[in-house]
Structure formats: structure tokens, C-alpha cells
Amino acid sequence: MSRIGKRPVELPSGVSATVSGQTVEVKGPKGTRSFTATDDVSISVEDNAISVTPRGGSKRARQQWGMSRTMVANLVTGVSDGFKKQLEIQGVGYRAQMQGNVLKLNLGLSHDVDFEVPEGVTVTAPKQTEITVEGIDQQLVGQVAANIREWRKPEPYKGKGIRYKGEFIFRKEGKKK
Structure with a gap:
């Protein structure tokens, strides 16, 4: 289990996120950034938070789980604080x-x-x-x-x-x- 991947990414006030397929687009006061995840993970937005979950239990899916969550967290930090x-x-x-x-x-x-x-x-x-x-x-x-x-x-x-x-x-x- 990925300790990093389990935690959802909280969206601060003024930041919005949309998911279309495997692409996450985050808009905030400093700009807009997007990230396209691999097919090994699924991304969803609920309750003002973005959560990443693996598809299956393969080693690659578990590797991409934590990495994708970190990339999404960096998008949120970038558009809110920089x-x-x-x-x-x-x-x-x-x-x-x-x-x-x-x-x-x-x-x-x-x-x-x-x-x-x-x-x-x-x-x-x-x-x-x-x-x-x-x-x-x-x-x-x-x-x-x-x-x-x-x-x-x-x-x-x-x-x-x-x-x-x-x-x-x-x-x-x-x-x-």
C-alpha cells in the first residue's frame, strides 16, 4: 500500500480541478496546470479533494499510484502558492x-x-x-x-x-x- 497515494489531495479555496479521462486540470489564482496520468491509476474529484487509486495490484500500478498523487499535489501547490x-x-x-x-x-x-x-x-x-x-x-x-x-x-x-x-x-x- 502506498502511504502517499492513500491520502487525498485537498483543494484550497480559490482552486478548482476537473478530470477528463486520465487528464487532471487544476485552475488557481496563479494560473492553470494539467497532468496526464498513466492507465494504471484512476483519478477522481469528490468533496473538494482529488483522490488517486490504482487499477489492479500490479507493481507498476502501485508505483504509479504514489507518483501520480505527488504530481497532482504539485499542481495544486503550484497554482495556489507557487x-x-x-x-x-x-x-x-x-x-x-x-x-x-x-x-x-x-x-x-x-x-x-x-x-x-x-x-x-x-x-x-x-x-x-x-x-x-x-x-x-x-x-x-x-x-x-x-x-x-x-x-x-x-x-x-x-x-x-x-x-x-x-x-x-x-x-x-x-x-x-
């Missing part, structure tokens, strides 16, 4: 700023990095050393944050680079004389 990733920049001269739809990064390279922000994600730089990535699609928000971090990962000796807020970087000791 998702947010925060990045910090550490290093002398390292900074970020937004210019229109382009994030300009100075990361100690021979050139400035111009990161084009994709559709469906909002990137802001409240300070020169902070970047905030927000959106209603959890996968897209995480991928954009990872792509920005990829330009200069934190190094273990001085800790310079782009890191997630609150991320622990294992530090190494330098050479000794």
Missing part, C-alpha cells in the same frame, strides 16, 4: 542583475554570462548577490535554478560560486608549507 528557489552568490566581484528578460552574471570569467530566462519562470535579483527563481511548475523552477548554478558551482576551498540558500558546502583545507 514554487521558489533562492540562490546566493559568494566571491569577490561576483554579482547578478536583471536586464529585461536576461539575467546578467559577473562570475570572474573573461566574459559576462547572459542567461535567457525561459517562459513560465520569473527570475529576480533583489540584491547583487541574491537570485530568486519563482514559478508554478516545480520541475521548471528547479531546472532553471540548477542551470544558473551550473555556471559557477561552489568550490570547496574558498566557497566561491553560486549556491542554494542554506546549502552546506564541505570545505577542504588548503596546502600547508
Whole structure:
């Protein structure tokens, strides 16, 4: 039995869901998202909650049960609250700023990095050393944050680079004389 799959997904106020076949469409104050489940599970909306149940007892049906419920829960969270990733920049001269739809990064390279922000994600730089990535699609928000971090990962000796807020970087000791 899937412990995650057994619990129904509650719909907060202002969020509505419709099921047509295997597709769930969730509308909320931040937008509209949809998810198409496999044929191994059945999805239903009752009493202001979405429930997912497996069709049969096969291993694949049980695997899809918990995963489908989590995907539906992420849709509901995305359209009601949204998702947010925060990045910090550490290093002398390292900074970020937004210019229109382009994030300009100075990361100690021979050139400035111009990161084009994709559709469906909002990137802001409240300070020169902070970047905030927000959106209603959890996968897209995480991928954009990872792509920005990829330009200069934190190094273990001085800790310079782009890191997630609150991320622990294992530090190494330098050479000794």
C-alpha cells in the first residue's frame, strides 16, 4: 500500500480541478496546470479533494499510484502558492542583475554570462548577490535554478560560486608549507 497515494489531495479555496479521462486540470489564482496520468491509476474529484487509486495490484500500478498523487499535489501547490528557489552568490566581484528578460552574471570569467530566462519562470535579483527563481511548475523552477548554478558551482576551498540558500558546502583545507 502506498502511504502517499492513500491520502487525498485537498483543494484550497480559490482552486478548482476537473478530470477528463486520465487528464487532471487544476485552475488557481496563479494560473492553470494539467497532468496526464498513466492507465494504471484512476483519478477522481469528490468533496473538494482529488483522490488517486490504482487499477489492479500490479507493481507498476502501485508505483504509479504514489507518483501520480505527488504530481497532482504539485499542481495544486503550484497554482495556489507557487514554487521558489533562492540562490546566493559568494566571491569577490561576483554579482547578478536583471536586464529585461536576461539575467546578467559577473562570475570572474573573461566574459559576462547572459542567461535567457525561459517562459513560465520569473527570475529576480533583489540584491547583487541574491537570485530568486519563482514559478508554478516545480520541475521548471528547479531546472532553471540548477542551470544558473551550473555556471559557477561552489568550490570547496574558498566557497566561491553560486549556491542554494542554506546549502552546506564541505570545505577542504588548503596546502600547508
